[in-house]
Amino acid sequence: xxxxxxxxxxxxxxxxxxxxxxxxxxxxxxxxxxxxxxxxxxxxxxxxxxxxxxxxxxxxxxxxxxxxxxxxxxxxxxxxxxxxxxxxxxxxxxxxxxxxxxxxxxxxxxxxxxxxxxxxxxxxxxxxxxxxxxxxxxxxxxxxxxxxxxxxxxxxxxxxxxxxxxxxxxxxxxxxxxxxxxxxxxxxxxxxxxxxxxxxxxxxxxxxxxxxxxxxxxxxxxxxxxxxxxxxxxxxxxxxxxxxxxxxxxxxxxxxxxxxxxxxxxxxxxxxxxxxxxxxxxxxxxxxxxxxxxxxxxxxxxxxxxxxxxxxxxxxxxxxxxxxxxxxxxxxxxxxxxxxxxxxx
Amino acid sequence: xxxxxxxxxxxxxxxxxxxxxxxxxxxxxxxxxxxxxxxxxxxxxxxxxxxxxxxxxxxxxxxxxxxxxxxxxxxxxxxxxxxxxxxxxxxxxxxxxxxxxxxxxxxxxxxxxxxxxxxxxxxxxxxxxxxxxxxxxxxxxxxxxxxxxxxxxxxxxxxxxxxxxxxxxxxxxxxxxxxxxxxxxxxxxxxxxxxxxxxxxxxxxxxxxxxxxxxxxxxxxxxxxxxxxxxxxxxxxxxxxxxxxxxxxxxxxxxxxxxxxxxxxxxxxxxxxxxxxxxxxxxxxxxxxxxxxxxxxxxxxxxxxxxxxxxxxxxxxxxxxxxxxxxxxxxxxxxxxxxxxxxxx
Numbered sequence: 053x054x055x056x057x058x059x060x061x062x063x064x065x066x067x068x069x070x071x072x073x074x075x076x077x078x079x080x081x082x083x084x085x086x087x088x089x090x091x092x093x094x095x096x097x098x099x100x101x102x103x104x105x106x107x108x109x110x111x112x113x114x115x116x117x118x119x120x121x122x123x124x125x126x127x128x129x130x131x132x133x134x135x136x137x138x139x140x141x142x143x144x145x146x147x148x149x150x151x152x153x154x155x156x157x158x159x160x161x162x163x164x165x166x167x168x169x170x171x172x173x174x175x176x177x178x179x180x181x182x183x184x185x186x187x188x189x190x191x192x193x194x195x196x197x198x199x200x201x202x203x204x205x206x207x208x209x210x211x212x213x214x215x216x217x218x219x220x221x222x223x224x225x226x227x228x229x230x231x232x233x234x235x236x237x238x239x240x241x242x243x244x245x246x247x248x249x250x251x252x253x254x255x256x257x258x259x260x261x262x263x264x265x266x267x268x269x270x271x272x273x274x275x276x277x278x279x280x281x282x283x284x285x286x287x288x289x290x291x292x293x294x295x296x297x298x299x300x301x302x303x304x305x306x307x308x309x310x311x312x313x314x315x316x317x318x319x320x321x322x323x324x325x326x327x328x329x330x331x332x333x334x335x336x337x338x339x340x341x342x343x344x345x346x347x348x349x350x351x352x353x354x355x356x357x358x359x360x361x362x363x364x365x366x367x368x369x370x371x372x373x374x375x376x377x378x379x380x381x382x383x384x385x386x387x388x389x390x391x392x393x394x395x396x397x
Numbered sequence: 398x399x400x401x402x403x404x405x406x407x408x409x410x411x412x413x414x415x416x417x418x419x420x421x422x423x424x425x426x427x428x429x430x431x432x433x434x435x436x437x438x439x440x441x442x443x444x445x446x447x448x449x450x451x452x453x454x455x456x457x458x459x460x461x462x463x464x465x466x467x468x469x470x471x472x473x474x475x476x477x478x479x480x481x482x483x484x485x486x487x488x489x490x491x492x493x494x495x496x497x498x499x500x501x502x503x504x505x506x507x508x509x510x511x512x513x514x515x516x517x518x519x520x521x522x523x524x525x526x527x528x529x530x531x532x533x534x535x536x537x538x539x540x541x542x543x544x545x546x547x548x549x550x551x552x553x554x555x556x557x558x559x560x561x562x563x564x565x566x567x568x569x570x571x572x573x574x575x576x577x578x579x580x581x582x583x584x585x586x587x588x589x590x591x592x593x594x595x596x597x598x599x600x601x602x603x604x605x606x607x608x609x610x611x612x613x614x615x616x617x618x619x620x621x622x623x624x625x626x627x628x629x630x631x632x633x634x635x636x637x638x639x640x641x642x643x644x645x646x647x648x649x650x651x652x653x654x655x656x657x658x659x660x661x662x663x664x665x666x667x668x669x670x671x672x673x674x675x676x677x678x679x680x681x682x683x684x685x686x687x688x689x690x691x692x693x694x695x696x697x698x699x700x701x702x703x704x705x706x707x708x709x710x711x712x713x714x715x716x717x718x719x720x721x722x723x724x725x726x727x728x729x730x731x732x733x734x735x736x737x738x739x740x741x742x
Binding site for chain 2: 111146189192
């Protein structure tokens with residue numbers, strides 16, 4: 053293996069050619085079939101036996117340059133692509149297991165850069181006990197990565213974004229404020245702030261959240277992951293259930309913000325803005341909130357009761373004031389804008 | 398619905414914004430959950446119950462410009478992406494059912510062009526009884542499309558590329574020679590040949606082949622789809638089993654070639670070169686060949702016995718002569734080259 057890797061040093065994809073890139077580079081990162089599976093590289097599909105009664109299925113793509121904050125390496129980008137893709141499953145109670153990756157790369161890409169991406173993918177699959185089952189490799193002027201994921205759940209009814217009721221309580225898992233710092237201060241300034249870099253370089257997920265969700269699915273009326281900022285997730289869920297969400301307490305946040313902010317409104321601005329925190333917002337029947345929080349804490353997951361569903365217009369409120377104007381939203385085709393504008397069109 | 402479509406006329410993705418493109422355009426093409434499923438747009442994952450004991454899982458991507466032969470519209474491109482993606486499953490005995498599509502598009506793309514692609518996707522999902530379950534939308538300087546597919550099979554052991562034995566017989570499904578014409582004569586000349594355009598504009602697959610394969614899986618020692626030309630598939634399978642393949646009779650081919658070719662070698666050149674024919678090559682225990690052929694014919698699938706596995710060096714032979722030099726191979730990163738060169742490195 054090592055000698056093969058050495059032989060590609062300094063080479064471009066066009067020099068090695070598609071077939072050798074797949075057989076000699078990518079195949080090393082692909083999991084072998086288990087005893088009850090048969091297909092493997094170079095077969096064009098993989099066979100799996102379902103890991104639970106209900107399958108969840110998703111695809112999540114990125115232009116590679118969009119993942120690359122200046123302090124992220126290509127290896128971090130590989131990690132981020134996997135983490136972003138499995139986050140959607142966790143929020144729906146699916147324990148992610150099987151992954152496929154499709155990459156588009158210019159022919160002039162160095163093989164070492166491709167290896168770096170796959171090292172990052174392997175970091176994440178190792179950390180979260182996933183299997184990379186294969187994928188596809190394509191030539192493209194601008195590089196892209198798509199990750200397709202299968203997860204499995206025992207939940208008879210995986211929670212949607214909608215469907216919370218007045219009186220339900222809102223739990224947020226995860227730690228907030230670091231990507232909010234990037235949104236508010238910009239990339240250049242954030243690049244000089246160590247705790248922000250540390251917190252955003254390789255975002256993490258809490259896979260065990262899926263187990264808690266699948267166990268408590270009857271009590272969870274809505275669930276959505278936080279990939280475009282906590283504020284966006286809360287607004288989206290509030291619209292989906294046509295009810296307001298009153299914030300009652302901050303979720304876990306980076307304590308460095310206590311030195312940045314003098315008041316609560318300032319703190320919430322950092323907490324609500326962001327992206328790629330990959331926590332989960334759960335709208336829960338209040339009779340089960342403390343049991344669910346207790347279960348999440350036993351799993352080692354940062355989780356707090358942050359709000360409740362109120363019989364008001366669908367906005368997010370702090371001390372009864374609509375604070376949606378704090379929240380900015382990233383639109384892939386239009387850049388940053390106020391979330392209210394995005395929501396109301 | 399119609400009024401919504403009318404309102405996007407002439408608009409670009411950046412004018413409509415990501416959220417509205419998904420909610421008002423793409424969502425119209427996404428299948429609703431069935432009675433025993435719960436998640437739907439805008440949930441980030443879909444839940445499905447397995448449609449058979451064994452799941453097959455794949456992802457297949459394209460730079461959009463690579464699909465666009467001059468005589469293909471964007472609607473054809475949408476069709477082609479789906480057909481190419483499900484072909485891999487059919488060859489392994491999986492009946493494809495569930496699809497996710499991830500697209501990368503420049504912000505300047507017109508919404509109507511995006512609609513055209515989804516119309517083509519719908520053409521294919523309708524024709525082949527598939528469900529588009531959702532997907533992802535991304536901004537990218539050069540456009541891409543990735544299709545992730547789930548299929549289901551009752552085959553205990555889906556056939557691999559390898560594992561044929563001396564004496565086994567080789568069946569090819571599908572009709573050949575039209576993309577061979579494009580490879581040999583080039584795109585400009587082919588654009589003036591009606592039968593070539595007709596045959597390559599919207600390649601078709603025979604989904605029922607998957608049923609035959611899953612029923613006869615014990616007798617099928619190897620199977621691979623034809624996506625990079627019949628010659629390439631035969632060479633690849635021959636290498637994988639370390640045996641030769643002696644060609645005994647042509648597969649179904651476009652009869653217009655009888656007017657192009659004077660001899661058998663010429664005919665085989667057109668048949669072996671190509672791509673996107675999406676037939677399947679099956680290496681079969683000879684005791685079952687005629688039963689399997691009979692079954693395929695009853696399903697209305699063009700299928701012929703074209704060769705047999707021989708105890709020779711792993712090449713393809715016509716009248717005992719190695720004819721691999723006839724076969725050209727498309728490498729995404731290097732363009733066209735002789736297959737032997739690709740295989741031997």
